[in-house]
Amino acid sequence: GESIRIGIAGYGNLGRGVEAAVAKNRDMQLVGVFTRRNPAELATLHAETSVNTMDDLAAHEDRIDVLILCGGSKEDLPQQGPVMAARFNTVDSFDTHARIPEYFETVDAPARAARKTALISAGWDPGMFSINRVYGEALLPDGDTYTFWGRGLSQGHSDAIRRVPGVAAGVQYTLPSEAAIEQVRNGSRPQLETRQKHTRECFVVLADGADPASVREAIVTMPHYFDQYDTEVHFITADELARDHSAMPHGGMTIRSGNTSDDHAQVIEYGLTLESNPEFTASVLVAYARAVHRLNQQGQFGAVTVFDVPPGLLSPKSAAQLRAELL
Numbered sequence: 001g002e003s004i005r006i007g008i009a010g011y012g013n014l015g016r017g018v019e020a021a022v023a024k025n026r027d028m029q030l031v032g033v034f035t036r037r038n039p040a041e042l043a044t045l046h047a048e049t050s051v052n053t054m055d056d057l058a059a060h061e062d063r064i065d066v067l068i069l070c071g072g073s074k075e076d077l078p079q080q081g082p083v084m085a086a087r088f089n090t091v092d093s094f095d096t097h098a099r100i101p102e103y104f105e106t107v108d109a110p111a112r113a114a115r116k117t118a119l120i121s122a123g124w125d126p127g128m129f130s131i132n133r134v135y136g137e138a139l140l141p142d143g144d145t146y147t148f149w150g151r152g153l154s155q156g157h158s159d160a161i162r163r164v165p166g167v168a169a170g171v172q173y174t175l176p177s178e179a180a181i182e183q184v185r186n187g188s189r190p191q192l193e194t195r196q197k198h199t200r201e202c203f204v205v206l207a208d209g210a211d212p213a214s215v216r217e218a219i220v221t222m223p224h225y226f227d228q229y230d231t232e233v234h235f236i237t238a239d240e241l242a243r244d245h246s247a248m249p250h251g252g253m254t255i256r257s258g259n260t261s262d263d264h265a266q267v268i269e270y271g272l273t274l275e276s277n278p279e280f281t282a283s284v285l286v287a288y289a290r291a292v293h294r295l296n297q298q299g300q301f302g303a304v305t306v307f308d309v310p311p312g313l314l315s316p317k318s319a320a321q322l323r324a325e326l327l
């Protein structure tokens, strides 16, 4: 068939990841990147990528099958999601879990009215982890679901330590507790406190003249971010930060532990080990863009989530090919 034409709205980490992911899918082509910034100032991954302003989207409404929204969940998507869903089929990675129901409504109405399909909150959490939580609950109704994150770089916690007086720069990693994972894997269905599930590790570059002991104290006692966790703080140089902490690794696992009878415990596990969180998230968005294109052709309009997408629609292979090769 014809290749699926993809547009990228917003060019940060995720936007760059989508550019890389489209190049790995032979049934897709990249129409271009659309940005609020000056296109002349963006250096793209691939020299041939076309860079445009958001205003240029108007001229591309018939040339883009799916627009992948790569803006931030906090400020960008609440504004861009509903506007774009009235003009394009869209996929986004809105990840503010508590706000997903209201965001769904704001995108659903304009998409329905325009006969467009808007898939919200894809990625890995929300996204692939969400799907596995549904499978777990449905297959093992008498059970408990556990989600562990890490080892991974947390943007929010890294921002929080950079705001501490005396900190010049720094990053924060979230680590799952191996002891807690072991307890869950053995089927004992433990009740775990926040402090037992994850620990936090900070790598901090001190500002000139800052006192390490008071910086450490300010970090480990910070309400919400660190006070409910065991936190380690390591002081390093700016060179070490640049050398060892520039990647954006992440990952984690969802585990469902349930009992099918008094005699038998069952454990389901889905895990991710990611060298680059944005590149993996982008790969998920691109597979869902394929599904959204097909759902729209089938006449399913409005907002949808990963729960509404049959897995076969993610694959470039036909249903017959999938039955023969993967069933």
Ligand code: NDP
Pocket (backbone or CB within 6 Å): 009, 010, 011, 012, 013, 014, 015, 034, 035, 036, 037, 070, 071, 072, 073, 074, 076, 093, 094, 095, 096, 121, 122, 123, 124, 125, 126, 127, 277, 278, 281
């Ligand atoms: P970025 O901050 O890198 O980019 C967000 C937007 O900011 C871009 O679309 C871009 O818009 C603008 N921007 C990027 N770089 C600059 C810059 N140097 N100066 C000014 N503006 C800039 O965020 P990420 O790409 O890392 O993440 C986007 C969202 O993805 C996150 O908010 C998160 O919600 C979500 N996410 C979801 C996951 C999931 O599993 N569901 C996992 C990981 C992330 P423009 O080009 O228009 O200026």
